[in-house]
Amino acid sequence: xxxxxxxxxxxxxxxxxxxxxxxxxxxxxxxxxxxxxxxxxxxxxxxxxxxxxxxxxxxxxxxxxxxxxxxxxxxxxxxxxxxxxxxxxxxxxxxxxxxxxxxxxxxxxxxxxxxxxxxxxxxxxxxxxxxxxxxxxxxxxxxxx
Amino acid sequence: xxxxxxxxxxxxxxxxxxxxxxxxxxxxxxxxxxxxxxxxxxxxxxxxxxxxxxxxxxxxxxxxxxxxxxxxxxxxxxxxxxxxxxxxxxxxxxxxxxxxxxxxxxxxxxxxxxxxxxxxxxxxxxxxxxxxxxxxxxxxxxxxxxxxxxxxxxxxxxxxxxxxxxxxxxxxxxxxxxxxxxxxxxxxxxxxxxxxxxxxxxxxxxxxxxxxxxxxxxxxxxxxxxxxxxxxx
Amino acid sequence: xxxxxxxxxxxxxxxxxxxxxxxxxxxxxxxxxxxxxxxxxxxxxxxxxxxxxxxxxxxxxxxxxxxxxxxxxxxxxxxxxxxxxxxxxxxxxxxxxxxxxxxxxxxxxxxxxxxxxxxxxxxxxxxxxxxxxxxxxxxxxxxxxxxxxxxxxxxxxxxxxxxxxxxxxxxxxxxxxxxxxxxxxxxxxxxxxxxxxxxxxxxxxxxxxxxxxxxxxxxxxxxxxxxxxxxxxxxxxxxxxxxxxxxxxxxxxxxxxxxxxxxxxxxxxxxxxxxxxxxxxxxxxxxxxxxxxxxxxxxxxxxxxxxxxxxxxxxxxxxxxxxxxxxxxxxxxxxxxxxxxxxxxxxxxxxxxxxxxxxxxxxxxxxxxxxxxxxxxxxxxxxxxxxxxxxxxxxxxxxxxxxxxx
Numbered sequence: 001x002x003x004x005x006x007x008x009x010x011x012x013x014x015x016x017x018x019x020x021x022x023x024x025x026x027x028x029x030x031x032x033x034x035x036x037x038x039x040x041x042x043x044x045x046x047x048x049x050x051x052x053x054x055x056x057x058x059x060x061x062x063x064x065x066x067x068x069x070x071x072x073x074x075x076x077x078x079x080x081x082x083x084x085x086x087x088x089x090x091x092x093x094x095x096x097x098x099x100x101x102x103x104x105x106x107x108x109x110x111x112x113x114x115x116x117x118x119x120x121x122x123x124x125x126x127x128x129x130x131x132x133x134x135x136x137x138x139x140x141x142x143x144x145x
Numbered sequence: 146x147x148x149x150x151x152x153x154x155x156x157x158x159x160x161x162x163x164x165x166x167x168x169x170x171x172x173x174x175x176x177x178x179x180x181x182x183x184x185x186x187x188x189x190x191x192x193x194x195x196x197x198x199x200x201x202x203x204x205x206x207x208x209x210x211x212x213x214x215x216x217x218x219x220x221x222x223x224x225x226x227x228x229x230x231x232x233x234x235x236x237x238x239x240x241x242x243x244x245x246x247x248x249x250x251x252x253x254x255x256x257x258x259x260x261x262x263x264x265x266x267x268x269x270x271x272x273x274x275x276x277x278x279x280x281x282x283x284x285x286x287x288x289x290x291x292x293x294x295x296x297x298x299x300x301x302x303x304x305x306x307x308x309x310x311x312x313x314x315x316x317x318x319x320x321x322x323x324x325x326x327x328x329x330x331x332x333x334x335x336x337x338x339x340x341x342x343x344x345x346x347x348x349x350x351x352x353x354x355x356x357x358x359x360x361x362x363x364x365x366x367x368x369x370x371x372x373x374x375x376x377x378x
Numbered sequence: 379x380x381x382x383x384x385x386x387x388x389x390x391x392x393x394x395x396x397x398x399x400x401x402x403x404x405x406x407x408x409x410x411x412x413x414x415x416x417x418x419x420x421x422x423x424x425x426x427x428x429x430x431x432x433x434x435x436x437x438x439x440x441x442x443x444x445x446x447x448x449x450x451x452x453x454x455x456x457x458x459x460x461x462x463x464x465x466x467x468x469x470x471x472x473x474x475x476x477x478x479x480x481x482x483x484x485x486x487x488x489x490x491x492x493x494x495x496x497x498x499x500x501x502x503x504x505x506x507x508x509x510x511x512x513x514x515x516x517x518x519x520x521x522x523x524x525x526x527x528x529x530x531x532x533x534x535x536x537x538x539x540x541x542x543x544x545x546x547x548x549x550x551x552x553x554x555x556x557x558x559x560x561x562x563x564x565x566x567x568x569x570x571x572x573x574x575x576x577x578x579x580x581x582x583x584x585x586x587x588x589x590x591x592x593x594x595x596x597x598x599x600x601x602x603x604x605x606x607x608x609x610x611x612x613x614x615x616x617x618x619x620x621x622x623x624x625x626x627x628x629x630x631x632x633x634x635x636x637x638x639x640x641x642x643x644x645x646x647x648x649x650x651x652x653x654x655x656x657x658x659x660x661x662x663x664x665x666x667x668x669x670x671x672x673x674x675x676x677x678x679x680x681x682x683x684x685x686x687x688x689x690x691x692x693x694x695x696x697x698x699x700x701x702x703x704x705x706x707x708x709x710x711x712x713x714x715x716x717x718x719x720x721x722x723x724x725x726x727x728x729x730x731x732x733x734x735x736x737x738x739x740x741x742x743x744x745x746x747x748x749x750x751x752x753x754x755x756x757x758x759x760x761x762x763x764x765x766x767x768x769x770x771x772x773x774x775x776x777x778x779x780x781x782x783x784x
Contacts, residue, residue, distance in 0.1 A: 051511065057504040062524075066546055069521075070512040093501075093525045094508040095492055107501035107529075114500060277444045306559035306568040309576040311443035312551055312583050314475065321518070322480040322587065323419050334474045337445045341452055344471065345464045 007045050011035030015075060016084035017053060018046065028053040030067065030087060032075050050075065053090060065090055072096075193244050196256050204264055206257040220270040221258070222251040227286040237288045250288040260294045262302035269308065271295055277303065277310040311336045400484050400593055403628050417657055418481040418623060426653045427619040430646055431476055435465070438575075438614035439472040446550075478619035479578075479596075482588035485536045498529025507534070509542045517543050517586070536589055552584055560584075560595055569602055574611040582617075600624050609637045626654040629661070632688040639675075639692025640702035647692065648674040672696075 005011075014033050021027035030051035034042045051067040058064065067090075075081040083091070085102060092099040174180075198206075206212055216223070230237075230248040237253035239245040244253075252258045260268060271287070273280050279299060282292045302308040316333040319326040401414045417423060433439065456464065510521040522534040522542050534542070544554045558564050559577060568577050578599060585592035600621050603612055612618050625631050631650055638646040648671035655665050663681050665674055676696065679689065686693065694700040727733050729744045 061504045062507045063502070063504050064507050064509070064542075064545065066509045066511045068511050068513075070514070090506075090508075093506050093531075095523060095525075095531050099495060099498065103501050104497055107498050110500040110502075272444075273448050275442065275444065276446060276448050278446060278448075304553070304557040304559060305564045306557075306573060306577065309444065309568075309573050310551075311445045312576065312579040313549075314579075315583050317477060317480055317587070319419070319480065322482060323415060325416070326419055331474050331477075334471070336443065337447070337449065339440070339468075339471055341454060344467045345454070345456070345460065 005038070007034035007038060007042050008047050011037055012082055013047060013075060013079055014082040014084065015050065015072075015087050017086050026055050028055065030090075032081065036082070048075075065094065067091075067094060067096075069096065194242055195238060195244065195253065198257050198259075200261050200263050203257050203259070203261070203267075207264065207266060212257075215255075221255070221267075222271070222284075222286045225251045225254075225286045230288075233289070235288075236290065238290075250291055251286055252291045253288060260291065260298040262298050262305050262307055265302050265307040268295065268299050268302055272299075277308065400590075400597075401481065401624060401627055412627070412657075414481060414483060414627070417627075420656070422656050423623070423653065426649050426656065427478065427622060428476075429649050430622050430653070431618045432614050433469055433472050433476065434614040435468055435472055439475050440468070476614070476616050476619075478616055479582045480587040481620050481623060482593070484590035484593050485586075485588045487535060487590065489532045489535060492523065492531040492533065494531070495529040500527060501529065502527055507538065507542060509546055511546055517547065536586075537591070540586060540589060549583075551580065556584065556591070560591075565598075569599065572608065572611045574599060574603060574608075575615045575617070578612075578615070578617045596620070597624070604630065604633055607633055607637065609634060622650065622653065623657075626650065626657050629654065629658060632682075632685040635675075635678075636689050636691045639689065639695045642695055642699075642701040644671050644675060644695075647671070651675065651678050 012035055014036055016031065016033060017028040018031045018033075019026065020029050029046075029049050030053060031049050032047040034045055034047060048071060050071045051065065053066075054064045056063075072091075076083070085100065088097065089100045089103050091097040092103060225248075227248055227250060230246045230250075236245050237249040252260065258267065262268075271279050271285050277299070279285070279292070279295055282289070285292065285295075287295065299308065303310060314334060314336050316330065318330045319328070320330070399412055399414050402412060505527060506525040508523045508525070515521070520539070520543065522539045523531060524534050524538060525531050541554060544552055557580075559568060560581065565577065568574075578596065581592055581595050585595075596617070603609060603621065604625065612621055622634065625634055631654055635647050635650055638644075638650065651663065651674050652665060655661055655663060663678055665677075669677075675692070679686070679693065679696070691700075691702050694702075723733055729739060731737060731739055733739055733744065735742060735744065
């Protein structure tokens with residue numbers, strides 16, 4: 001049964017991230033996997049590597065992505081490959097695709113978190129000021145007495 | 146416990162000195178550390194510790210007479226016999242910083258020496274002649290730690306320019322850099338790629354090069370083998 | 379007054395028409411509109427630069443370098459005629475090694491904004507750099523784009539572009555970040571040790587020739603050479619052409635003229651003046667077509683009296699024929715080292731200490747199979763030392779000195 005199809009030419013391949021790092025060091029290859037219908041058993045038969053993604057920012061605060069656009073176009077255009085969401089996000093950021101909605105959602109969430117943090121910081125600062133002011137007042141009251 | 150014994154020992158030593166000195170009058174004998182004798186100041190005296198020196202001291206030492214007398218202008222690994230200490234789990238200096246072996250490696254045994262990119266002369270002693278590659282670890286007699294240090298500091302010295310090397314020759318194709326340029330570039334050249342035979346071909350003598358088993362017909366061999374092997378059977 | 383007017387006008391025009399060239403420094407008198415690249419690849423300029431670059435085989439082009447692979451010294455016994463032919467071949471080979479590093483204007487630092495998405499603000503805390511690793515793309519036309527954390531998508535700066543090239547396409551001795559040698563305390567150290575050629579070689583291997591950092595670095599080194607007057611370090615290298623070009627373009631040739639004059643090379647002096655005239659047609663010095671080298675130099679001296687203090691060696695050579703002792707000492711040094719390397723072996727000294735055996739000749743008797751008279755002048759053979767040869771192992775038999783008289 002397994003021999004009946006060649007994974008490379010069968011069905012609809014899918015493009016996704018394959019974890020190639022080691023402990024505490026994530027590193028992804030952007031790979032083309034065989035048809036999902038073949039099951040998870042065939043996920044290890046990577047058809048082609050079309051890029052890399054390094055999620056740890058380097059010393060210049062950059063996340064490096066390399067993409068083989070020529071081959072990517074082949075897999076997308078000729079073979080109608082299915083693309084996983086993380087790769088879609090990367091392709092959207094690179095300008096090849098329109099930006100994925102998830103990126104917008106994440107951006108909004110991050111902004112909200114930042115806003116909340118700022119508000120908390122301002123509150124904390126004002127509280128501190130109040131506390132600093134309060135003992136002074138007490139002291140002045142004590143002096144008056 | 147150790148400290149106590151140490152103190153007791155010193156007290157005993159002093160008293161004995163005093164006793165012995167009673168005969169000769171007006172002659173004060175100083176305790177060993179004041180007199181400048183070799184003496185271990187470290188409390189735990191189970192092993193000896195390698196003193197820490199700066200790179201400037203090392204540079205001065207390499208130029209000094211003491212260094213010249215010790216090594217006679219030869220590489221420092223020249224007369225070091227390390228055949229007793231070749232086990233991979235033997236360290237010249239253990240994790241506490243104490244000397245562990247009687248036959249320490251040539252760098253560990255000298256208190257002033259350590260590899261540093263600012264002292265290229267020491268690194269160059271461990272390079273193969275005319276190259277920027279370190280010699281074999283067995284030839285150098287270094288321990289693993291120092292050999293790793295050697296490789297690291299060699300790279301650092303190259304990056305800081307203290308050990309210059311032959312950078313590959315970059316062949317520029319001018320057509321790539323100038324639109325108006327039309328001439329073909331010459332044959333690409335490489336450093337150390339100039340061969341005597343190319344420069345001076347000698348038609349009188351043919352030099353047979355070593356022919357490895359590349360591109361030959363191995364089938365022939367197996368055919369014959371089959372033939373003879375079968376015959377033998 | 380009259381003379382300066384057109385210069386002023388031209389400088390104004392250049393600023394209006396095109397940006398300032400990185401190769402022309404502002405402090406020079408006239409910065410007329412120049413297309414530096416076009417000037418550099420001009421046939422006349424190339425010819426002059428090639429003539430100005432001397433070929434020093436032993437001390438410069440094929441000098442001993444620290445290579446990665448260990449090599450043997452190779453010795454060959456050959457006749458005078460053969461030696462001459464071989465040296466001619468070596469000179470041809472050396473000409474290839476003296477190919478100039480391209481003189482280029484720095485790449486533009488401005489970036490093109492490809493798209494701007496305000497909604498993407500703070501989608502991540504760090505930049506994303508996308509590199510096209512398509513097989514066909516070359517280092518020059520590879521696409522590199524950057525997505526900033528504020529949602530801006532832009533093309534890369536030259537620095538980012540080249541760094542990505544270095545990251546994804548590794549070469550030996552080309553690390554991702556520039557080595558410390560190119561920064562100042564270490565750069566100055568290397569220059570103090572006269573390692574100019576090494577630094578420049580590595581710089582042109584590491585950077586692209588139109589990288590702004592490379593042009594800045596090479597100018598820094600050129601300026602220091604010019605300030606220290608140690609032209610010896612860079613002569614007969616592939617960087618001497620761009621160096622002379624840079625000097626002549628900035629009308630800064632008197633120190634180099636003085637150097638050539640001090641070593642008694644009047645032809646080079648004239649070529650240098652011709653070069654500056656070619657690069658700066660509005661220069662006041664006039665050169666007629668049929669002028670001899672000496673006349674050009676003398677005319678130059680006459681018309682540039684203000685440089686007379688800098689040109690003392692040249693003046694001394696022209697007036698009294700004095701050659702500065704610097705070159706002589708260098709020559710004697712090369713002769714002294716060369717005498718050991720290239721000893722002529724003949725029937726008279728073959729048995730003595732000067733022969734191939736050296737000090738061992740006292741212990742061992744040398745037997746000559748054929749005497750000098752029987753074979754004519756063929757016995758007079760010379761040793762050629764240190765012909766570099768690749769992968770010495772297999773050529774070992776060929777490199778052994780062979781005596782054909784045997």
